[in-house]
Amino acid sequence: MNREWIAKLSIPVLDTPVIKQLLSYSPAWSPEAIMTAIIAFTIAIHIWDTYLAYRQHLVLQNTLNVPPELIGVMDQNTYSKARNYNLDKSKFQFLCSLWEILFQTAVLILGGIPWMWFTSGKISGYFGYGREHEITQTVVFSLLGSIINIILEIPWSLYLTFVIEERHGFNKQTVGFFFKDKVKKFIVMQAILLPVIACIVHIVKIGGDYFFVILWLFCVIISLIIMTVYADYIAPMFDKFTPLPEGELRSRIEKLAASINFPLKKLYVVEGSKRSAHSNAYFYGFYKNKRIVLFDTLLKDYTPLNKTEGSEEEKEKSVEEKKKDEATPKTGCSNDEVLAVLAHELGHWKLNHVMKNLVISQVNLFLCFAVFALLYKNDTLFAAFGFYDQQPVIVGLVVILQFVFAPYNEILSFLMTVLSRRFEFQADTFAKLLNKAADLRSALIKLNRDNLGFPVHDWLYSAWHHSHPPLLQRIRALGEN
Template sequence: MLMSGKEIGMYNPENIFWAIFAFMWIVYLWETYLSHRQRNIYRNTKEVPSSLRDVIDNETFEKARLYGLDKSSFGFWHGIYEQIESSIILVLGGIPYLWMLAGKVTNRLGYGHEYEITQSLAFMLLASVFSTVVGLPWVLYSTFVIEERHGFNKQTLGFFFKDQVKKFIVMQAISLPILAGLLYIIKMGGQYFFVYAWVFTLVISLFLITVYADYIAPLFDKFTPLPEGDLRTKIEDLAKSIDFPLYKLYVVEGSKRSSHSNAYFYGFFKNKRIVLFDTLLEDYTPVNTDEKKSDETETTKTDGEEKIEEENKPQGEKTEEEEKEKKKTGCNTEEVLAVLAHELGHWKLGHNLKNLIISQVNIFLCLFLFALLIERTEFFNAFGFYDSYPTLIGLLIIFQFVFSPYNEVLSFCMTVLTRRFEFQADAFAKSLHKASFLRMALIKLHKDNLGFPVADWLFSAVHYSHPPLLERLGALGKTD
């Protein structure tokens, strides 16, 4: 069947490349415009609006404004850099060059071009090293300038680099074997490889969800059981009241990295765990009784401390100044329970399951479309691949570039859905008579994290997966 001149032009590799390149810049300019709108809010909103005066004081409002302005300005320059870097890589043929370089590496190790999966793993490893190295200055600036300036960073330079190396090693140890398995299935799966690939990704996703918090997260943070006491008893009672199968209750020492706070739960069936960040708890102090009994005369240094503590100070013990500062942040028992009521509302209302189903339907659809497009050599040609058509490069081109319009639409739809889920979870907490405490907790956490409560409506609609503070408070009402 002969194609028309219009169809031939449509599938011309050069036209495909420039169409993708143009869309990439359209998305960038759109995002830059949205960020500019929000940055103007930070710049021009210097007084607490009348509707917020019962929620936030002038000093905190100004701190939040400056924090938001710093992050927005940083994001602007980082975005320019990333866009220019990506454009140069595409225009100058960085992807085929890196594939060729990966081939040279594997050849020296005794693996010829017929070992495509081995070369693919080398390609991904080199790409990861490159992105980590060129992105390091930006991460350093964000952590040790912006977060430090506004009182959130708790890391030392030594701890930071140790953490980055550990993250890189763990990420490669997890991702490279998964990638090898996926590529093998695609190459050997025949006509219906997309079905087998989808089953593989589903199994891997469920496996990682199961093992992450128990075996991977503890490599980076210390998890300890929440001590017996009023808070633990009330959390257990809350779980029982809604038939939440609570199995374990942990506190994670997130304060060694940042003073931002959080809480979450994970696990399947009757093995649910709840994790509270120590920064969420107003009166929590890590218990290190064994360490306090020994080495009392030695100088100790925990991960993340910038300088050696005074001699005779047991590890984990806080100075009087730190204790005073700690009292200013976090939530009391009833407020923590309200936050957990919101989180458990996501479970009770099936939000996590719905998100899992949506993600798996999306993955299946994308793999199916990938199966239809992978034989189209013009996509490879558009990115500089004329003699070989590696499966990994096909995945990269189709999922990252060809599907980019679809990904943008999906991202917006998921943001809208997530906001709806957040309102529903708040309503669930309200049904448990936690509205007034959740209201106070949201205000406290907003202040502790220097969240700026004024948002441009368009920026908020596109980017805020959680509703703005005033909208949540309005939905909750002032009382139960």
């Protein structure tokens, strides 16, 4: 791709006087007014989220016993455990969100973004790259921001994992594994992210007035590549994937997939139990190359080959560890229930939910890049964030897509939550049409129990936050059969 080719790019709909006027549009607000509005909206969103969280916290505090409509669905002991677990998470989230808003506000007021940019310039200057090498400075800027973020995030993550999750029996990690995992994720993320960011800056620089079209196409291609290679090459760096052994469950899953023409190519079990006791299942792949992945914690009767009786791993366990394993109640779903969960997941594929979400996300990305193209060279916006003689592309992306777009992002997030809940009900109905309603109902109850999900929710909190309908709504919609 070269500058001459891009110069020939013409989009008749966009090449109009109105669009040209918008391209040169300058907001009437002063830099101070823009920053004040951004901080005010950021704080307003925090207050709104805190209000919703407080409503749910009151539900957790005041609903001490199993409500009448849940009798027979959840016993009092499990209900109390779920309540205590979610209370702990609720308190933690209050503190975590308070820290985030204070830190973010301080960064905006004290000029944290320009400080990072100019510090990145000094660092890149040590290696002989001055201000004219924006791509190099951008890479350093992104790397510096990632390092700062992970340093600030680790204490919160440690507490969540080794205090809250440990207290309620979910954590399976050691401290060594935790840090090894963090380092590995950081290296892999930077190896992917930094070249992509460098390419984005280059495209904006050489793309002309309609660079956003090329930028959008580039991001579409990158997202499709990552979706393709993630599960086969990236995910196995962090978790062990093994083929589901031959047997009744495998045969029934293959039969279910064939009955709805799902092009199943591979069937894996991921050893999620080394990380957490939470369970899940998903499918991935394009066109006729689909894979299904089951978490070992989802399968009640599954034992990894490396943990069978007499294996080296089992021999290395201490007496205390073996006693703990024996005393731990068996969790997970039966084969019938696993089939019902997969029927729900396959319903998302059959009803094109994945494709619909992909189309929505790409249309949204195109619109965001188009608006970014209108605003990213605006002097007033950059001045509001402390940039008076430079207009770095990466800073423009952060300012516009994160802060200027904040009201739009909140509305879109809520609408996508509404759509997601609708898709979940539709997938449940699909499973019901396959005569899996009773087993899916049972599986949902077990998964809620095993994950200590609290089944009672404040309606407003749930409507705003829950992309999946609450347990009670789903089992009512499924009925008894």
